[in-house]
Amino acid sequence: MRPEEWIAHDPDPVTAAELAARDADELAARFAHPMTFGTAGLRGPVRGGPDSMNVAVVTRASWAVAQVLKDRGLGGSTVVVGRDARHGSDAFASATAEVIAAQGFSVLAFPHPVPTPVVAFAVRHTVAAAGVQITASHNPASDNGYKVYFDGGLQIISPTDRDIEAAMAAAPPADEIPRESVTATGTELVDAYVQRAAAVRRGAGSVRVALTAMHGVGGELALRALHLAGFADVHTVASQFAPDPDFPTVAFPNPEEPGATDGLLALAARVGADIAIALDPDADRCAVGIPTVAGWRMLSGDETGWLLGDYILAAMPAGQAAASVVASSVVSSQLLAAIAADHGARHVQTLTGFKWLARADAGIPGAKLVYAYEEAIGHCVDPAAVRDKDGISAAVLACDLVAALGMRRDSVPGALDGLALRHGVHTTAALSRRVEDPGQAAAMMARLRAHPPVQLAGFPVTASDLLEALGQQRTDALILAGGDEQTSVRVVVRPSGTEPKVKCYTEVRRAVAGELTAARRAAAEIQRELLDAARGW
Template sequence: MTPLNVTEWIDADPDPVTRAELAALSEHELTERFSAPLTFGTAGLRGPVRGGPNGMNLAVVIRTTAGLAAWLTARCQGGSRVVVGRDARLGSEAFALAAAEVMAAAGFEVTLLPRPLPTPLVAFAVRRLGAAAGIQITASHNPAADNGYKVYLSGGAQLVSPADREIESEIARIGGAADVARASVIPADDSLVEEYIARIATLPHGDARSIRIALTAMHGVGGETATAALRAAGFEDLHVVAEQFDPDPTFPTVEFPNPEEPGAADRLLALARSVDADLAIALDPDADRCAVGVRDGDQWRMLRGDETGVLLADHVLHSAPEDSLVATTIVSSTLLSKLAKARGARFAQTLTGFKWLTRAGDGLVYAYEEAIGHCVDPDVVRDKDGISAAVLVADLAATLAGSNRTLLDVLGDYAVEFGLHRGDQVSRRVEDLSDIAEMMKRLRADPPGQLAGEPVTTEDLSLVRGGMRTDAVIFDGPSIRVVVRPSGTEPKLKCYLEVVVPVANRDDLAKALEQAKARLAELRTFALSL
């Protein structure tokens, strides 16, 4: 809890807009705003842009940054370099400038990125500059009303425990935001952006470049950087969804600015059809995630994150050293573990989130999570990066096109080699977070003994010891798997479903797919009943 009472907080709020907003609220509304501060979750702080300790506003950003500065100083990192970046969401410019100014006044050397830029650029810059920390103001793919505060530590990986709780303790010791010192900061030039693009241009393995690509930036900050990176890598035949290309914090053409949401990629797929593209790419608003669209017969569809994940893993492993490590999370497909073994690579499984994936172990060459996040160059960007993933998937698609093959052809090969792995997800959005806790409680009290006609075992990860302990329940059967967990970034209960169907040869693919769809429908019924 913040040590400041309501009156002290309002009096010390440096933003006259949120100060007036809070002053006009009823006692009941103020109680809700001050019930608990934002805390570091899966991807940092996230919340609605509004006044008070549990919203994203200038006072919260200033106090959070002062707490981070105190934590770094206490660990003999005072005076080190800190990188600050931002997306184009509501409030991002003011929040990023305030964070930079607080760090500068605390004695740190600050690199403030010059304009709204993709989140992976902060992760890149932290490693490139040897910085002690990085701050990115972003809420990624959250609804338009939200913003957030993401922290990278030395080495460019995301903040993890116990550092997050230690920083929160430092924040709690900070007084009013208006009393926190700030010093002016001059933004950096474009040199880091140019270095980042130049690095991405070296990632392709093959020489083929003659494919046509349709791309959407989903009203976010990735469009300019992504097209520059693709062109630097030699992909010149680019077509963009014009009405979604420029940053717009209101996200006017999508209900939720997330390529995974139904309908979000409709304009991209329509463009791909109209220009007869070979590949479609959708970035999320801060461009740290990449979704891929492909032609499937007479139609276009988006690949699931697991499909893209195993394709990129195999592509990376083709040129990786022996005994390299690939990693994914507990909610992703089981296919990567089988592919890794067949390719002579090591495999690791972590909790959900790239803060864990990029710490999966030595020799890491690739990591992905099913939520369309891919880390294809961990030595340089130790986080998910939608732009480098877009370049590498274009490289794979172009290489295959040279042999008159497609990404779907390779997925068919995997089905014959490892069985058809088909996944789905059910998300239960709630208004009251207590509903999620109640659903998890009911599930633990009465777990199913079988699902989709198969006996299942239950593993409750809240009961395990060590680093894999989390609020999740896994049901495993001979050919099915269900993982149920609360979302770490949104008010949702998420159910991750997978079925595996043996495939004798490519002629059996259609039949196997129908079997998989039928079994997934049974698992969906279970997930919707929770």
């Protein structure tokens, strides 16, 4: 569709006028690459044009989702529609619900902004054919997105994403697509989600919690779930509790970003908390902070993953672990595999993203996924209810873990020491190499493939190219791994799917032959050498 045609058929006069004021070069750029489904759906800046998030794009995407569902014999079924509190979310959710309803579907639309895991839960709970959540998760305030669930509340994968894109390309002009008014549902589904999230608690005891919602939509439901689970002593970062699409107190609304959790950790220290919890804006991710002898610090996503995975498997009745699957992504730590083996469970490594992690038990007869995580602070602790990452249920389980440790006079640092003594010290760190464009990222990957290092930090390594893998294991990533009897080193290099970066994920495993502190010091030094090498690629 030519720019002048798009502008003439844009149902939103604001974006139509904004596009009409652009010069020819800007219009050419915006129309050169229409939005496609990436790691977590459609995601981009809120502005006019087919490469961005706006009512026209959302209208055409929703029409396309409806066509794909009808093509699969699911016409007339139920579709769940939710939204966060970002700029444009209300209008985008209304367009989504009304377009899908006009195609003959029964639409369950939430009356207020909800966390992303509530939509994933609702699709599974109601046996809906699909769900759509309007969210850009932890992206900057200028962005929004469109996340689609099929197949029992799982994120879509190919060929579904490509089918929707093909239907979008063939969609009528946005202002010619019918819309039908939709009455919002009640609070029953939200209440059911809160009850289920609270029910992941396994133990007893009490902890004092510091919590931030990072200006997102998870604060109220996290409080409700924690209280229902028996954690009544919760203190919140007041300046970040209410939803605010401008995210005024943080440079980036991502708990992993430097400085983003400073207010949370200051509150935790001030109130004498036992655990600190940071949700991202759509509450599908959870970062955990802990007190140490040196002061408060945030755990890495890997550290939280080790602890929760071990906690879930250790609590299983005898014999149940053998039929259980835990999963982590290719860029996450290898320690979960050792933890699973220790408990007699099966570990599955998948590509990055919960669209793959949530399917980790597919094709394994008699096995059931019980936990999955990725290093980017995403945790799925109740796959039977939410087949996606869920920051609120993860927060409940993390608090439960800390309470259980406290009841036996242990702590999170003590639990991490125990894992290191059983399986060796594991240290992880990531490095991002910024690039100007995808071509520069491709050139860097090509150089590494052509001339991969044969040694890292003095250890021999070999390269495994996942572009040569088959089926769902194929992706643009290179794994460099090796070591000796005492030490294992590993670096995974891949271009980012959402940002102009090439990411390098490093891990060192060091056997504990004597003092744990000495092993940690040696591992940290080796990791510094790995990161230095990655900076030079």
